[in-house]
Amino acid sequence: MRQISYAQALNEAMAEEMRKDKNVFLMGEDVGVMGGWLGHTIGLYEEFGAERVIDTPIAESGLANIANGMAMAGKRPILEIQFGDFLGLAFDAVGNQGPKFRYMSGGELKVPAVFRSLQGGGFGAAAQHSQCVEAWFMNLPGLKIAVPTTPYDVKGLLKAAVRDDDPVLFLEHKALLGVKGEVPEEEYIVPLGKAKVVKEGKDVTIIALQNLVYHSIEAAKELEEEGISVEIIDPRTLIPLDSQTIFSSVKKTGKVVIAHEAPKRGGVGGEISAFITENCFESLKAPIKRVAALNIPIPFGIPEKYCLPNKDHIVKAVKELV
């Protein structure tokens, strides 16, 4: 099968959905003429024009509320927030407005907006340009959250998100933009709410998000050499969370490591761990470990590595369990 990058897959998803449905369009800072600040929207402006690939002023909160308003009116806007970190400015709009309109209208309104953003570290870009922010939005009913890992998934999930009638926070990881993977030419979607078993195994379950999936694959190789068989699960979406797939793996292995790049305290690892304990307690043979960033702001430059989790942390956590 052809191999394309995460960035290309993302781009294709938007292009295909825009071709298919004239109500779909893209807006955000520098998404148009420039083709995105990391080149990930290149070609869309040329194909769809300034009315459907809209360069906006710098106004995250206003724009996210605008997207809600557009969606309410029947449009399916994809709003790009340039860095995940800036979602803090749009927190109310993304978390507290869009997701509540439907319920507060007694089910009359719907808000099919997608809030895309590039999150994560790996560029040494310091505390306000490097964060993974999914956990900020986990306690807000009405929202859905996707955290795609592979080119295949980013394409399929984004298409699903665009077609979904609810607001979806769609967090891409910027360190993955260049990663290549198999993506079919044919149309497909990846439904929201279905986890992926990245690799089967029997001794320990690793539930990993985004670039920690890649670290986990490396860790698994190393562990396998020592005879430890690891199963890796990528939830792909956090709301809804595919508890079936997670629970059945936990029931098999009885041992769990959860790995994400956001800080450990308050990260989604807590929710996933609690959920497993609540539902699979009898199967657990060891404490659930979390591998995550330290609870400090992300340092600038090279020292970033002292803060963020990597393969070695995963290997260590797994070894502590077996």
Next chain:
Amino acid sequence: MRQISYAQALNEAMAEEMRKDKNVFLMGEDVGVMGGWLGHTIGLYEEFGAERVIDTPIAESGLANIANGMAMAGKRPILEIQFGDFLGLAFDAVGNQGPKFRYMSGGELKVPAVFRSLQGGGFGAAAQHSQCVEAWFMNLPGLKIAVPTTPYDVKGLLKAAVRDDDPVLFLEHKALLGVKGEVPEEEYIVPLGKAKVVKEGKDVTIIALQNLVYHSIEAAKELEEEGISVEIIDPRTLIPLDSQTIFSSVKKTGKVVIAHEAPKRGGVGGEISAFITENCFESLKAPIKRVAALNIPIPFGIPEKYCLPNKDHIVKAVKELV
């Protein structure tokens, strides 16, 4: 000892700290002439004047950033955000700016600002005026979070927060304003980071926040009649979290219920549960249960009760464990 209300205790804490340190002052919407929209700041304007009890325009984000700037300049502002829900508008300022300046300055700057807000349900005030929002801010390094339950604690913790040199998010529960309790005349503080054993017991540990502490006390009475002995712990602050007190209770009982008013998914119950599992796995005799709001926006009016947790839910959860 004299009994005063939560609102009065809160008020006294501010008055005392303002008398003690001229750098302390209060600002926010309607905190001055009106004495707070729920009367909780009455008398402060009269005593300290318009320069230290400042009625502001309606601008949560700007104000929270302003408080950061003031704090950096050596002031100790207490900024009131009228409803906890509106902290979404100030999310960036409270979570992503104030807490990071110190680290990003290499330890040169400090930001001793207190962001006070009244959160929670009980008034039937619907999805955007009733939320408990502590979990929104749990994944942000550099911030401290207090969630006082009693008149004694709200006073002692607020005084500690004002004297703390870091930004503190101080979330009062509005349904507790009228609750009375013992508060000494003499000066005292309640240090951040020390949980309180509300009630000792031996069969099950309930870790509860704010008004769920009161529900837990009621539940404990009922359970005691059936011979179930319950220990209740109020963490009082979430960052730092007093793991010692929690862990030693868990080691004693081996059974845990965590209760908070915010929605279950993504609530701080997840973090606390994961933390316990990680550290006290050997002691756990049963799954950790979470009692919390449903994952729906809070309904308007009377039906609010179908969404929020109460004593009965706690009783039920405990019984499932023993």
Next chain:
Amino acid sequence: MKYSKEQLVKMYEQLQLSRIFEEKLIELVAEGSLPGFYHLAIGQEAVQIGAVSAMDDDDYLVPTHRSHPAVVNRLELDKFFCELLGRYDGYNQGKGWEHVSSVERKVLPASGDLGVGAPLAVGYAWALKMDKKDSVVVCLCGDGASSEGNVHEAMNIAALFKLPIVFLIENNKWAISTPFSKQTAVDKLSKRAAGYGMKGVTIDGNDVLTVRATMDEAIAKARKGEPSVVEAVTYRWKGHFEGDPATYRNADDQKEVEEAMKNCPIKKFKAMLLQENVMTPEDMEAVDKNILQKIEDAIVEARKSPLPTEKQTVDYDAVYATNLGGDLV
């Protein structure tokens, strides 16, 4: 006179519906029938009636928390009462309350957060423009709320993209306990408009015909892609919500209140209608009686509707339009 007899009578009816409706709310609050907070616009009716009477049926309204006059004139009375009483047969199954909305009636929801309405309205207006619809959005906004960053971002973008929207700032001189003088140093909020390259005007919000004429023009311009800001100056007679004793108002403020009450927009309009022989006192009485009757009937009707049950409340189809199952853990 610029307006036909029919139009003038209509405005009278709309003003009186607003006033009588809110007076009824006061009664209902007093007797304990209404849960929650009710923010009355008594004394400010000319602003919103000037606006709604200028709007086409296909134009959209974005209200605030103090928009009964506009909203009650766009909605069906009984379904609106149901909503305020939290009943399941309300426009929003009793879940909307003061945040009531109705797509059919082109009333969009009032967010619980001040200032949010402005960008929401801009988004809606933008969608209308994309669809080449001829509709305009009229976005209400308080003087206090105009300090919010969202309003700035919204106005700038509306002007930049030439969207069909009118920002109607209802300056009632108060934001809860905070007088206008403590909200901003500018004398006229309409001056903000120039900072975005839009037109802005400040008008007497207690004269319904002035508001109407201004809104006629602003809406017509908006329809052609020229958004603008209209600041209508009025006064909040009562407390922030019904039941607020407004003790934060000092003696000078009280004098202002009295002045404002003398300057009642409805009284003024009535006098004009009588003087110009548009209506007789008997006509008016008949209108008023009819309105009161309708309101009372609607309340009786609304009271028959049940509160939402637990099942209707915990309804994931009302939370998610694409319900992917479970409680979306």
Next chain:
Amino acid sequence: MKYSKEQLVKMYEQLQLSRIFEEKLIELVAEGSLPGFYHLAIGQEAVQIGAVSAMDDDDYLVPTHRSHPAVVNRLELDKFFCELLGRYDGYNQGKGWEHVSSVERKVLPASGDLGVGAPLAVGYAWALKMDKKDSVVVCLCGDGASSEGNVHEAMNIAALFKLPIVFLIENNKWAISTPFSKQTAVDKLSKRAAGYGMKGVTIDGNDVLTVRATMDEAIAKARKGEPSVVEAVTYRWKGHFEGDPATYRNADDQKEVEEAMKNCPIKKFKAMLLQENVMTPEDMEAVDKNILQKIEDAIVEARKSPLPTEKQTVDYDAVYATNLGGDLV
């Protein structure tokens, strides 16, 4: 001439320090020594030098991401280079980078989020006023960032509370790929000021003496509690950051760039200084040489400093001022 020879020479030095410093950054980026992104103000120096030369030592600067000219003239060169190189002996232990700050030097931090600097600066100015200090805060802000809600909220509050602050909007006509015409429909950003009851002026930002004179006056007024907005119009010669090929600029834009480069603020100022016999070519050469030498020395010095170790990075005392122990779980 309004300014003394000494003052004029100082401005020349400041302009040249800015230019030569940034040219050195280009070299360092090219050779791969500098991590991260560097936003150059080459061609815009007159704006910030006009401002910093007008500031007292006790006045505070709130920079943005494109503020090397202002910042390099307030900081010690070697400690600044350390910071940009991410070394532990930098102003902020290498943790600040382009967000460098120094309380001693009265340079406040530039947030990673656009627009945040405005309310931060307002808060600082308010604290200064409370303490009855005589200092003023000069808050830099880009044309693009001025669309942010935080800027609106900040300006309104500054004007309302009569705070000692000048908002200096550096309009370089671009925000990354977005030209000014796509950010707002207003022609002059200074028109925003009137919406808050403040004074606002738009000036030629390529003429350092115009900026200086305007800032002299604005700062003097701010010191008396009259905040204002100064928009200085200039042009961004280069890409958004060093290395950005700026392919989003079309042929017309390129022409604008060329025009702007012809209109170099330093060249202009030099010509004036020569013509008015303030400096000779030899004087200038000596100044330039001296600056270059200092920069090179500073780089050598900075390179001797180590990167932060793991322990220095994971330092909870640098996270919390009241460190309550552990990792504050």
